[in-house]
Amino acid sequence: MRIFKSLKQECLANKALLVAFEGRCLTSLSYGHQQQNFIYRFVSKNSVDGLIVTTAAAPDEYPTDLYQKHFLTPLDNNVVNYYFDRTLCHTIRLRSENGSAELAEHLISVHGYKKFALMRGPLNSDEATRRFEASKQVLEKHNLFAQTQIYQLSWNSTEALNVAKQIFAQDCLPDAIIFPNDESAIAVLDYINNFKPELVGKIAVVGFDNSTNAKLVSPQLTTVEHPHEKMSADAVRLLKEGDPNKPQLILHDTPLIYRQSCGCHYQSEVESSSQKLFTEDFNLYDNTQSLSYQDFFAKLTTALQFRGISGCYISCYLDDAFEVTETTEPPQYSELIYCYHKGQRKEFESRCMFPTLELLPSEQFSSDEFSCLVVRNLFYASSHFGFVVFDMEQGRLQDLQEISVNIATTLNTIRILEKMQKMAHKNEYLLDVLQQKNAQLATHNKSLQRISTIDDMTQVHNRRGFYQNFDYLFKHSDANQFTFFYADLDNLKSINDTLSHAAGDSAIKLAADSLKHVFRDADIVARMGGDEFVIAADIDAFTAQNIINRLQQKVEAINQQQNLAFHFGISIGYYSFARDDFVDIDYAIKRADEVLYDNKRKRKAKYAKRKS
Numbered sequence: 001m002r003i004f005k006s007l008k009q010e011c012l013a014n015k016a017l018l019v020a021f022e023g024r025c026l027t028s029l030s031y032g033h034q035q036q037n038f039i040y041r042f043v044s045k046n047s048v049d050g051l052i053v054t055t056a057a058a059p060d061e062y063p064t065d066l067y068q069k070h071f072l073t074p075l076d077n078n079v080v081n082y083y084f085d086r087t088l089c090h091t092i093r094l095r096s097e098n099g100s101a102e103l104a105e106h107l108i109s110v111h112g113y114k115k116f117a118l119m120r121g122p123l124n125s126d127e128a129t130r131r132f133e134a135s136k137q138v139l140e141k142h143n144l145f146a147q148t149q150i151y152q153l154s155w156n157s158t159e160a161l162n163v164a165k166q167i168f169a170q171d172c173l174p175d176a177i178i179f180p181n182d183e184s185a186i187a188v189l190d191y192i193n194n195f196k197p198e199l200v201g202k203i204a205v206v207g208f209d210n211s212t213n214a215k216l217v218s219p220q221l222t223t224v225e226h227p228h229e230k231m232s233a234d235a236v237r238l239l240k241e242g243d244p245n246k247p248q249l250i251l252h253d254t255p256l257i258y259r260q261s262c263g264c265h266y267q268s269e270v271e272s273s274s275q276k277l278f279t280e281d282f283n284l285y286d287n288t289q290s291l292s293y294q295d296f297f298a299k300l301t302t303a304l305q306f307r308g309i310s311g312c313y314i315s316c317y318l319d320d321a322f323e324v325t326e327t328t329e330p331p332q333y334s335e336l337i338y339c340y341h342k343g344q345r346k347e348f349e350s351r352c353m354f355p356t357l358e359l360l361p362s363e364q365f366s367s368d369e370f371s372c373l374v375v376r377n378l379f380y381a382s383s384h385f386g387f388v389v390f391d392m393e394q395g396r397l398q399d400l401q402e403i404s405v406n407i408a409t410t411l412n413t414i415r416i417l418e419k420m421q422k423m424a425h426k427n428e429y430l431l432d433v434l435q436q437k438n439a440q441l442a443t444h445n446k447s448l449q450r451i452s453t454i455d456d457m458t459q460v461h462n463r464r465g466f467y468q469n470f471d472y473l474f475k476h477s478d479a480n481q482f483t484f485f486y487a488d489l490d491n492l493k494s495i496n497d498t499l500s501h502a503a504g505d506s507a508i509k510l511a512a513d514s515l516k517h518v519f520r521d522a523d524i525v526a527r528m529g530g531d532e533f534v535i536a537a538d539i540d541a542f543t544a545q546n547i548i549n550r551l552q553q554k555v556e557a558i559n560q561q562q563n564l565a566f567h568f569g570i571s572i573g574y575y576s577f578a579r580d581d582f583v584d585i586d587y588a589i590k591r592a593d594e595v596l597y598d599n600k601r602k603r604k605a606k607y608a609k610r611k612s
Contacts, residue, residue, distance in 0.1 A: 001212045001397055003054060003082070006232035008372050008392070014236055018372045019048050019359070020392075022400070026062050038324045038384060039377045044074045046357035050239035051075050055083035059155070061124045064088075077244035080235045084127050090238045091249045092231045096127060096208070099224035099254030100134035103206055104178065106256060108142050111263045113175035113204060117149040117167055119160060121180035128155075128180055131208060135178055149174060153184065160184030161191055168196055176204035176262070182211040182223055189217045189261060204262045215268045219260030227252050284406050291417055296410050297338050301345045303406075307399050311370075311391025313360055314338035314378070314407060318353065321385040321415075330356045334386065336364070341391075359389055376404045380412035455527040457505065458512035466526035470536045470585060473524060479538035483576040484585075485547075486592035487515065489531035490569030499565055507531070510558065511570055518550045534589055541576035548572055571600050 004020060011018040023040050024033035043051060053071055064086075071079050072088055079089040107113045118135055121128025139145035151163045160179060167174065179185040185207030192199050207214065207223045214221040234250050242248055258266045284303050290296035304312050319331040336352040339345070354361035359375060371393050378386040388407055390400055453465030461469060474482070489495075489511050496504040508531050515525050515533055523537040537544070551572060559568050573595030575588055582588070 002210075002226070002228050003232070004397055006228035007052065007235070009229070010232040010236045012371055014240065016236065016240070017367050017370055020372070020374045022374055022376050023057060025056060026058050026066075035324065035379050035382065035384070036377055038328070038330075038379075039375060039387070040070055041328075042330055042357060042359070042375060042387070043071060044357045045076075046355065047359050048075070050078040050080070052080045052082055052235050052239070055081070055127075059122075060084040060086075060126060061122065078239060079244070080238050080242075082231065082235060084125070085249065086247075088247065089244070090235075090242055090247050092235050092238075093127070093249070093251060094226065094254050095251050096224070096254050097130045097134035099256060100131040100208065101138050102256045103208075103222070103224055104135045104138035106258075107176050107178075107204060107206065107262060108138065108144065111176075111204065114144055115147065115172070115174045115176075116144060117151065117174040117177040119151050119153050119163065119177065119179045119184065122154050123152065125155075131180055153180065155181055155184070157183045157187035161187045164188040164191065168199065173199075173203060176206065179205070179207045182207035182209035182214050182221060185221055185223070185261070186211075186213050186217045189219070189221065193218060206262050210257050214257075214259070217261075220266075220268055222259045222262035222264065223257050225255045225257050227254075284402055288406055288410065290410060291414060293337070293414055296414065297345070300338070300407070301340055303403070304340050305343065307395060307403070309340070309390060309395040309399070309403070310393040311342060311389075312338070312340040312403070313389040313391075314386065314411075315354075315356075315388070316378075316386035316411075317356065317384075321383040323382045324384055332356060336361055337386075339364075341365075356387075374400055376400065378404070378408045378411065380408055383412070385411070385415065455512075458509055458527050460512050460516065460533070461524060461526035463526065463528050466524055466528070466534060466536070467585060469524045473522075473536065473538060474579075474582070477538040480579045481538070481540040481576060482579065482582070482588075483537050483539050483541065483544040483574050484588040484592040485533075485535040485537075485544070485572055485574045486589060486596045487511070487533045487535070487570055487572040488596070490571055491567070492531045495566045503565060504531075507566065507568060510568060514551060514554050514558065514570065518547055518554055534592070539576075541574070544574045544576055548574070571596055571603075573597070573599050 007020075008018055021039045021042055023037040024030070026037055026040070028034065028037075040057070051071055053067075058067055058071070058081075067086065068088060077089055079086075081089050081091045083093050085091050085093065107116075116139060118132070118139070120132040123129075136145055139148055149167070153159050153163065161184075164177070167177070177185075177188065179188070185205050189205050192203075192205075201219075205221070207221050210223045210225045214223050231252055234252075238248060238250075257268075258264045259268055260266065284307075288296060288299040288303050290299055300312070313336060315334040315336050317331040318333045318335060322328065322331075332355065333353055334356045336348070336354065339347070339352075348364070352361050352364060354363075359373070370391055372391070374390045374392050374397070376388050376390075377384060378388055388404055390403075392400075453461055453468060455462040455465075489507055492504055492507060495507055508527075511531065511533065512525070512527060515535060519525055519535055519537065523535060525535050526533065528534050537547075539547075551570065555568060555570055558564070562568075573592050575591035575595060577588065
């Protein structure tokens with residue numbers, strides 16, 4: 001917030017528009033942080049002329065190639081890196097070793113502390129190394145480093161708190177703990193206040209940054225100043241006047257800020273609390289719950305007025321909601337669906353669509369109307385559907401998190417309900433159509449059933465019809481014996497090759513007619529494909545043999561009575577079984593087929609012997 005406030009004041013003084021893309025640390029493994037960081041991909045010449053990148057967003061361990069891809073290339077290197085060195089762009093950083101050394105010297109010379117716990121920041125951070133080495137040199141000068149406890153941390157306050165718990169469990173406690181940054185020190189002071197009251201005032205705790213919260217914790221935190229006003233002035237000047245192709249490095253001194261946590265009695269004045277506000281009794285969530293866009297926008301307008309926000313502009317992507325991957329770019333176009341401008345709700349007569357990276361529709365708004373904008377993603381879980389732009393000419397930056405989350409959550413709910421309503425309306429329409437169609441389908445149902453189970457060429461059952469009808473026969477027949485027959489045409493290939501496929505089709509139809517003639521109507525005659533037929537009947541083996549005899553008589557009669565261009569013949573085999581012995585249909589068909597081929601083999605052998 002100190003960086004934001006300083007940059008805002010400096011941009012106002014230079015009549016420049018500050019646009020803040022608010023995400024989180026790009027190296028964070030937190031799922032939520034990774035979702036919020038999609039906003040950094042909005043950086044382009046369409047949205048800004050130059051860019052200031054804080055190392056809270058892109059720490060020095062963030063890969064150079066990615067830094068160049070996301071920040072330098074889109075803006076032709078017109079970038080200032082705020083804190084740590086980046087060789088390809090301007091850098092504003094601190095002479096942090098001076099402040100760290102002065103702080104360590106103060107703890108030893110003024111307060112007489114001799115036992116220290118020294119927290120080192122990330123090993124791959126040059127800034128953390130400078131702070132550590134400066135503190136180390138002072139401790140060595142006073143012959144105190146050898147007995148100092150050294151701990152390795154990141155910038156994460158959670159890690160610092162875990163280490164502090166280990167320290168507090170020791171029998172011999174240090175006189176002072178030196179942290180690499182304020183947030184780690186603040187977290188430990190808060191822990192002492194709430195969980196280790198016996199240690200209040202017993203251990204000196206100091207940090208580095210002079211963050212906003214350093215004055216809000218008890219005791220107020222002794223720390224090292226970041227001269228953000230001077231740093232912001234240099235950053236804005238470099239963007240306006242500096243040559244992007246000749247990167248500059250500007251260093252700033254880091255004076256010591258004396259407060260109570262080191263043992264001093266200095267009390268800093270608190271300008272404003274980051275927690276309380278005159279609108280605190282206005283609970284955003286309770287007062288903006290809605291299930292429709294218009295209701296929500298009306299309530300959101302009231303909430304923004306209570307919070308004193310100058311402007312709020314909500315846009316949804318024209319594309320469907322999506323999940324972010326490493327290569328996902330912002331959709332090309334968006335639509336402004338809500339506009340709260342200069343303290344008043346503003347509506348448009350028609351849809352307001354615009355290129356996404358312009359952030360706001362240029363035909364409706366000019367950059368001259370704004371002094372400071374903050375841009376945040378709108379997403380729920382992993383589903384991204386838009387973004388919100390806040391006009392922060394006035395209002396509290398810390399309110400935007402709560403407002404943004406409320407907007408995203410409510411819009412996601414409304415979007416789901418709207419989608420469900422559209423589906424419901426569509427389902428009602430489809431139901432009406434279905435009822436009309438059902439009346440027609442009922443008439444054609446029997447025809448459809450016949451088409452799905454009857455072989456078109458032969459008018460006997462097809463494979464599906466056979467399986468369905470046998471299941472019914474097996475369940476409802478009173479018989480204890482069943483027989484499966486497997487039949488095919490003799491010499492179909494020869495008929496097709498020497499005469500024609502039309503003659504072959506005639507032979508197949510003739511076979512089907514012959515089978516229907518010798519079997520009962522209750523028996524299931526089916527064409528399984530080509531010239532192969534399967535028949536199921538609730539009869540025993542004796543009856544089955546009689547049917548085969550009648551079939552052969554029928555075939556002989558056809559050859560004698562009809563003037564056929566080919567010799568008509570059917571080979572057939574069967575398999576009989578008791579109800580209790582039934583395995584499955586495919587097994588029974590296979591056994592019948594085996595008998596068929598065994599009969600064919602015997603006939604061929606008999607014919608060959610007779611011919612010789």
